Amino acid sequence: MAISVETFFLNPDAEGTLQAKIQQMIAEGILSGRFRKGEKLPSSRKLARHLGVSRITVTLAYTELQASDYLEARDRSGYFVSQNAPEPPEFDARAPGRDTIDWSRALGRRFTGGNTPEKPQDWSRYRYPFVFGQTDPSLFDxxxxxxxxxxxxxxxxxxxxxxxxxxxxxxxxxxxxxxxxxxxxxxxxxxxxxxxxxxxxxxxxxxxxxxxxxxxxxxxxxxxxxxxxxxxxxxxxxxxxxxxxxxxxxxxxxxxxxxxxxxxxxxxxxxxxxxxxxxxxxxxxxxxxxxxxxxxxxxxxxxxxxxxxxxxxxxxxxxxxxxxxxxxxxxxxxxxxxxxxxxxxxxxxxxxxxxxxxxxxxxxxxxxxxxxxxxxGHYDSLIRRMGQVFARRRQVMEQALADHGLGVEGRGVFGGSSIWMRAPDGVDTAELDERLRARSVLIEPGQPFFRGPAAPRNYYRLAYSSIPSERIPDGIAILSEELAHLRRLAL
Amino acid sequence: MAISVETFFLNPDAEGTLQAKIQQMIAEGILSGRFRKGEKLPSSRKLARHLGVSRITVTLAYTELQASDYLEARDRSGYFVSQNAPEPPEFDARAPGRDTIDWSRALGRRFTGGNTPEKPQDWSRYRYPFVFGQTDPSLFDxxxxxxxxxxxxxxxxxxxxxxxxxxxxxxxxxxxxxxxxxxxxxxxxxxxxxxxxxxxxxxxxxxxxxxxxxxxxxxxxxxxxxxxxxxxxxxxxxxxxxxxxxxxxxxxxxxxxxxxxxxxxxxxxxxxxxxxxxxxxxxxxxxxxxxxxxxxxxxxxxxxxxxxxxxxxxxxxxxxxxxxxxxxxxxxxxxxxxxxxxxxxxxxxxxxxxxxxxxxxxxxxxxxxxxxxxxxGHYDSLIRRMGQVFARRRQVMEQALADHGLGVEGRGVFGGSSIWMRAPDGVDTAELDERLRARSVLIEPGQPFFRGPAAPRNYYRLAYSSIPSERIPDGIAILSEELAHLRRLAL
CATH class of the missing domain: 3.40.640.10 (Type I PLP-dependent aspartate aminotransferase-like (Major domain))
Structure with missing residues (x-):
C-alpha cells in the first residue's frame, strides 16, 4: 500500500533544517507504527510539492533515511519503508503528561459508572454460550x-x-x-x-x-x-x-x-x-x-x-x-x-x-x-424458524436442568429465549460466571438486574438463543458441577 | 398478498356475539384501509384456531361479509377483500377526543421549537437545486x-x-x-x-x-x-x-x-x-x-x-x-x-x-x-472527483454571480461546497426562497444561522454541490430577477 502524500505535515514548531524536519517526520511515522514495513513513500516530486519545499530537500532526506535503514530504494519504483526499519514500540509511545487538562473539573456530567455489566465480545468462541441477545449464525437468514x-x-x-x-x-x-x-x-x-x-x-x-x-x-x-x-x-x-x-x-x-x-x-x-x-x-x-x-x-x-x-x-x-x-x-x-x-x-x-x-x-x-x-415475508419465516428451534432447545434445557435439580425461578409460559435461574443462597453467580468461563461456559450473572448494594447475588440468566441443542446437556452438567463446588464452599 | 392471521385480534370489550365481533373486526380493517382490495383472508380453519373460536363461527362471519360485499369468495381459494368493498375514508377515521392526556402537563421537557428550518425532501425534483449537504447522484460512487x-x-x-x-x-x-x-x-x-x-x-x-x-x-x-x-x-x-x-x-x-x-x-x-x-x-x-x-x-x-x-x-x-x-x-x-x-x-x-x-x-x-x-481508496477518488467538479461549478457560479452583480459575502479560499451571499438591505431571503421555489430554484435563507429575533434576514447560502454546471447560469439569472423584484418592493 502506498502512503498518501496528504498524511505528511511538517511540525511548524520543530527545530532544525527543513531536511531534518522531513527526516524526523518520516522516522516518527515509522516508529509510531503509522507507516509499516513495505509501504511505499510518495515520490520526491509529489512530497516536495505537497510540503512546498524543493525536491532536492526531499531527495536528501530520503537518502539519509535509506542510509539509516528506515527506507529502502527499489530501482525505478521509489522508496519503501525498509524491512530492516526499527520496530515500533509495543507500548504507548506518547510522552506522559501530554494531557494537562483537569478533567475532574472540565467534565460537566459523568455517564460512566452505570451498572451495565461487561459482556464478552468473543462469546462465539465459547463452547457453551448461554449468552443472551446475540445472533445465532445457524438461525439467521x-x-x-x-x-x-x-x-x-x-x-x-x-x-x-x-x-x-x-x-x-x-x-x-x-x-x-x-x-x-x-x-x-x-x-x-x-x-x-x-x-x-x-x-x-x-x-x-x-x-x-x-x-x-x-x-x-x-x-x-x-x-x-x-x-x-x-x-x-x-x-x-x-x-x-x-x-x-x-x-x-x-x-x-x-x-x-x-x-x-x-x-x-x-x-x-x-x-x-x-x-x-x-x-x-x-x-x-x-x-x-x-x-x-x-x-x-x-x-x-x-x-x-x-x-x-x-x-x-x-x-x-x-x-x-x-x-x-x-x-x-x-x-x-x-x-x-x-x-x-x-x-x-x-x-x-x-x-x-x-x-x-x-x-x-x-x-x-x-x-x-x-x-x-x-x-x-422473510421476517415472519425467521421468527417461525427461531420459534421451532427455540422450542426444541428449551425442552432439552428443561430436561437437563431437571436432571441436575437446578432451581428455575422464571421460565415464561409463552416462550422467550432464556430461563431465569436461582442458585442456592450464599452462591455468588459472578464468581460462578468466572469459574465457568474458564471451562468455556457463558452465563449471565443476575446482580445487575437488581437495584442497589443489597441486590441478591444468587440469580442468573441462561439463554438458549445462541447455543445448539446438542451442547446444552454438557453445558448444564458443567454448570451443575461448579454450582455444587461453590455451594460446598458457601456452607 | 395474504393478510396474516396474526393481525386479527378480537376486541375484548366489544358487544355482541362472537360472530358479530369477527365481522366487525374485519369490516373495520377494510374501512380503515388496513386490509386492501384483493388481499386474501386466512382460511376459516386458521382464523378459528388463532382466535380460539369454532370454525363455523368464522365461516358464518365470512358469509355475512360476503353478502354485504366486504368479501368475495373465489372457488377453492378462499375469501378475498372484495373489489366492491366500501372505500376507506380519506380522512382520519379515528374518533376525536380519543387522547385524554393533558400533554402540556405530561411532557417533562420540550425539544421542538428549535430554529432548524424546514428543508424540502424532494429537492431533487427542482431544476435549480442550490441545496446544501445532499448527495449529487452524478458524483457519488x-x-x-x-x-x-x-x-x-x-x-x-x-x-x-x-x-x-x-x-x-x-x-x-x-x-x-x-x-x-x-x-x-x-x-x-x-x-x-x-x-x-x-x-x-x-x-x-x-x-x-x-x-x-x-x-x-x-x-x-x-x-x-x-x-x-x-x-x-x-x-x-x-x-x-x-x-x-x-x-x-x-x-x-x-x-x-x-x-x-x-x-x-x-x-x-x-x-x-x-x-x-x-x-x-x-x-x-x-x-x-x-x-x-x-x-x-x-x-x-x-x-x-x-x-x-x-x-x-x-x-x-x-x-x-x-x-x-x-x-x-x-x-x-x-x-x-x-x-x-x-x-x-x-x-x-x-x-x-x-x-x-x-x-x-x-x-x-x-x-x-x-x-x-x-x-x-474509493473515498480518496470520490473526494478528488468531487473537488474537480466543484472547482468547475464554482467557476461557473462565480462568473454568473459577477455577471448579475450579486453580492458575495464569503466564498472560502480553500474550496467548499457553497458561497455565502448577501442580498440588499430590506430583502427578506425567506420570501425570496418562497418565490424562487415556484420557479424551481432552491436556495437556503440565512436567518436561521443567526441568533435571536434581531437576526438579519438578507443573507442566504448558495451551494453548488448538487447542481450541474450547465444549470447554474439560468438558476442565477432567475435568482437575480427575483432579487431585483423584491428590491424594488423594498425601496
Missing amino acids: HANWRHCALQALGQKDFQALTTDYYDQDDPKLIEFILRHTLPRRGILAQPDEILVTMGAQNALWLTAQVLLTQRRTAAIEEPCYHALRDILMQSRCYLASVDVDRDGLPPADLPRYADVIFTTPSHQAPTNATMPMARRKALLEKAREMDALIVEDDYEFEISFLRSPLPALKSLDTDGRVIYVGSFSKSIFPGLRLGYLVGSRQFIRECRALRASVLRHPPGHIQRTAAYFLSL | HANWRHCALQALGQKDFQALTTDYYDQDDPKLIEFILRHTLPRRGILAQPDEILVTMGAQNALWLTAQVLLTQRRTAAIEEPCYHALRDILMQSRCYLASVDVDRDGLPPADLPRYADVIFTTPSHQAPTNATMPMARRKALLEKAREMDALIVEDDYEFEISFLRSPLPALKSLDTDGRVIYVGSFSKSIFPGLRLGYLVGSRQFIRECRALRASVLRHPPGHIQRTAAYFLSL
Whole structure:
C-alpha cells in the first residue's frame, strides 16, 4: 500500500533544517507504527510539492533515511519503508503528561459508572454460550437479508440510501409497521404517531428525556433491564422499584405518586413472566386513577412459540396513556439497531425533535433493507424458524436442568429465549460466571438486574438463543458441577 | 398478498356475539384501509384456531361479509377483500377526543421549537437545486459503495453485521481512521481517544452533554450552524455568540469566562472563512489563558480543491485541550450518519458511556462498509472527483454571480461546497426562497444561522454541490430577477 502524500505535515514548531524536519517526520511515522514495513513513500516530486519545499530537500532526506535503514530504494519504483526499519514500540509511545487538562473539573456530567455489566465480545468462541441477545449464525437468514440489502442498495433506492431525511423516516418502513406489525399487537396508529429509533434502547432513552425531570417519579420493575435503570438514573428522576411476581408488575403495589410506569408485559425482563389479561386491564385502570403514563416495552413478544401472544397493553388503551416500544434489533439481529416508538402525536413530536438533535435519523439504507425484509415475508419465516428451534432447545434445557435439580425461578409460559435461574443462597453467580468461563461456559450473572448494594447475588440468566441443542446437556452438567463446588464452599 | 392471521385480534370489550365481533373486526380493517382490495383472508380453519373460536363461527362471519360485499369468495381459494368493498375514508377515521392526556402537563421537557428550518425532501425534483449537504447522484460512487456494502454483508463479516458491540466500535474502521484519516490532519491518536458517532451532529451533541451544564458557558461563532445552536440551547448552558470576520472566529473577542469554544476553522459554517495559521495558534494560546476547551468541527476540510487544507487545530494542541469532530456523512453521503470524535481518553470514556445509553453503537454493517470504502481508496477518488467538479461549478457560479452583480459575502479560499451571499438591505431571503421555489430554484435563507429575533434576514447560502454546471447560469439569472423584484418592493 502506498502512503498518501496528504498524511505528511511538517511540525511548524520543530527545530532544525527543513531536511531534518522531513527526516524526523518520516522516522516518527515509522516508529509510531503509522507507516509499516513495505509501504511505499510518495515520490520526491509529489512530497516536495505537497510540503512546498524543493525536491532536492526531499531527495536528501530520503537518502539519509535509506542510509539509516528506515527506507529502502527499489530501482525505478521509489522508496519503501525498509524491512530492516526499527520496530515500533509495543507500548504507548506518547510522552506522559501530554494531557494537562483537569478533567475532574472540565467534565460537566459523568455517564460512566452505570451498572451495565461487561459482556464478552468473543462469546462465539465459547463452547457453551448461554449468552443472551446475540445472533445465532445457524438461525439467521443471512442470504435473504443480504438480498434485501442489495435491493436497497440499488439505483432505484438511491434516495433512501443517501438522502438526509432531516427529522423524517423511511415511508416504506413506517407503512409496513403501521399496516402489518402493529395490527398483530392489536394497535392501530397513524404515521405521525410513530417514530423509528436506534433500537428499543434508544426508544426508552428518548421517552425518558421527554417525560422525566428531576421532579418526576418513574416506577420500574424489580428486577429490571439494567440499561433502563441506567437511563433513568441519568435522567435524575425519582425511581420507585416495584417487585414483580409470577404475573409481572402488580398494579396494586404501584406508588400513587409515580408519573411514568415502565413495564414489560409480554416477557418481563429478566424473569420472563407474562402479564395476564386481567392484570393488564387492572394496570390500565390503576394508571388512569393515578393519572400516570405507561411505557410498554413489548420485549420478545414475537418469540412466543408456546402460546399466541396476548394483545399489547397499547391495544387496550383508550386514553392515549400507553407509549409502546417495539424492536427489530432483537429479532433480526442486535447490530441492526432498529426499533420504534408508538404514542400520542404530541409525545412523538417531541421525541422526533430530540432525535433530530441527537442524531437526525437512523440510516436510510438500514430502514429500507428492513422494510424489504419484512414485506417479503422473510421476517415472519425467521421468527417461525427461531420459534421451532427455540422450542426444541428449551425442552432439552428443561430436561437437563431437571436432571441436575437446578432451581428455575422464571421460565415464561409463552416462550422467550432464556430461563431465569436461582442458585442456592450464599452462591455468588459472578464468581460462578468466572469459574465457568474458564471451562468455556457463558452465563449471565443476575446482580445487575437488581437495584442497589443489597441486590441478591444468587440469580442468573441462561439463554438458549445462541447455543445448539446438542451442547446444552454438557453445558448444564458443567454448570451443575461448579454450582455444587461453590455451594460446598458457601456452607 | 395474504393478510396474516396474526393481525386479527378480537376486541375484548366489544358487544355482541362472537360472530358479530369477527365481522366487525374485519369490516373495520377494510374501512380503515388496513386490509386492501384483493388481499386474501386466512382460511376459516386458521382464523378459528388463532382466535380460539369454532370454525363455523368464522365461516358464518365470512358469509355475512360476503353478502354485504366486504368479501368475495373465489372457488377453492378462499375469501378475498372484495373489489366492491366500501372505500376507506380519506380522512382520519379515528374518533376525536380519543387522547385524554393533558400533554402540556405530561411532557417533562420540550425539544421542538428549535430554529432548524424546514428543508424540502424532494429537492431533487427542482431544476435549480442550490441545496446544501445532499448527495449529487452524478458524483457519488454508487457502484463501489455497493461493492463494499456487499463485501461487508458477506459470511466473513457476519459478526460485524449482526453483533451487539455493546459500547465498542468496528476495530477495522477505528484502525483506518487512526492510521490514515487523522494523520492527514496532523493528528496522532490512540484507539481509546476516538469514538465513532452517528455523524458530526451526534458528535457535537455528545460533547455538549458531557461538557456543559446550566452553570457553564459555551462560546459559539455568529453566524453558526443552526443545529449546533439548538443542541446548546437544549443543554441549557449560557451562550456567548462571537461575531466571525473574514478569518473566522477572532480569539481576542472571546469572553474570558467561556468554558468551551465551538469553532469551525477549516470552513466556517456558513461563511466559508478559513482560519489562518497564525490565528489558530492565537486561539490555542487564548484558550490556554482562559483554561477553556475547544471543540473543533473540522467541517468540509476534505473539500479543499483550491489549496491544501491547513493542519487541524487538534494537531497543534499540546494540552489535550482540543476535541476534534470529523464526519464521513458529508463527504460520502448524509444518510450514512457516520462521524467521529477525537479527544482525551477521560472525555472519550464519558462520551462512550453516554452513547451506549442513548443508542449503544452505530450499526456495525455501516461501520464495516465505510472501512472498506476508505481502505480500498474509493473515498480518496470520490473526494478528488468531487473537488474537480466543484472547482468547475464554482467557476461557473462565480462568473454568473459577477455577471448579475450579486453580492458575495464569503466564498472560502480553500474550496467548499457553497458561497455565502448577501442580498440588499430590506430583502427578506425567506420570501425570496418562497418565490424562487415556484420557479424551481432552491436556495437556503440565512436567518436561521443567526441568533435571536434581531437576526438579519438578507443573507442566504448558495451551494453548488448538487447542481450541474450547465444549470447554474439560468438558476442565477432567475435568482437575480427575483432579487431585483423584491428590491424594488423594498425601496
